[in-house]
Amino acid sequence: MTKPRVPETDSGIQGVDIVAMYDQMQRTLRDKGWMETGDLLKSGITGGHALEIGYGPGYLGLEWLSRCPQGHLTGLDISPDMQALAGRNALEYGCLDRADYRLGRGDKLPFADGSFDAVFTNGSLHEWTHPVETFNEIWRVLKPGGRYFISDLRRDINFLIYAFLWLGTQPAAIRPGLKTSVGAAYTAVELRDMIKNSCLVGGWIKANPFGLSISGVK
Template sequence: MKMRVIETNVGIQNEVTVEMFDSFARTMRDRGWNGVDSMIASGLRGGDMLEIGPGPGYVGLEIAKKLTPDSLTGCEISPAMLQFARKNAKNYGIDARYVQGNCMEMPFEDESFDSVISNGSLHEWETPVRVFNEIYRVLRPGGRYCITDLRRNVNLLARYLGLATAKPRAIRPGFISSLNAAYTVGEITELLRNSDLKGAMVTTDFFGLCISGEKK
């Protein structure tokens, strides 16, 4: 298995690249490939919800459409992505709040949220243990978290299908870069063991992995 190749830790900044990623994320949503139903099935509930690294916002907005939380907040490092997320939330008719911030030191008070979600940004976190600890900090007791991402050691068929469905074509190098930066279950399990999310469950599917649990 290939060694992990670290990717950007500042998010997608270029406006043209952001527009292409928005198109890609919209396609994933329209085809039902963004994992929303499985994230909800992990035990997420309403209340105040935080999305880490929402990008253009589709995953959190789709979850909010189904769970109708009291509030939806996004913490995103890229100003260009924030603009797309805010525009998309307006199109959904959801009063979401998106703030610029680094997930390793989030600009929120302790015990501010009932749910924390993240899809597809774990491989970009510079120090995942710090982010796991931040998730624990901002969650209220009994709050749920669900973090999903690609898995580096997927089989060749999954790699081929992922590459073939990554459209527009210009997004494909980014997909390969993200896959090479993704973690394995063993790596994630070790990181969780050294974090405040020690009771997390790690599961896998065809393309990726899911970290879920509850703050006791």
């Protein structure tokens, strides 16, 4: 039986030490080829001006930029520490001229209607206080024909898969964060119920052993 959802923080990842550990974890995932870049590209987001919500250290967006030479990225996150870190990582990638990292909330996107060719996010849905409002904001800032891709963990994850993730999460000091993130994540049924009440009602929900994603076209 799936445990009830326990909401996680909506203030993002803050503090120099925690941010450094999270950066190390994400860098390890990147080096092992475990980022969601392939799924992002398969969703049809292969260029143009994209918005990334909850960019964290920035690796997903930077990997996307490295595969899309004509792409440009605007990132939005609520953590000033992550903003500074993502900027340093963009410099390391040589993408600073194509990546613009800003502070803000997904449920109140500070952009005009139809500003982006694509919107994507990974691993932040379970932190959103107002997910339906954020879905609607994603739809609002997309251009007609624009694509979106939202992925995250799933709360009903198989125990063996969870154990694999737990052991693979490095440094070990950040493992408690995995536990709370899984506990705050949604099931496919819950996600389907939420999008029924949003502008993303036509989105395609896909489940895999590790998590869930929703993608679609405006």
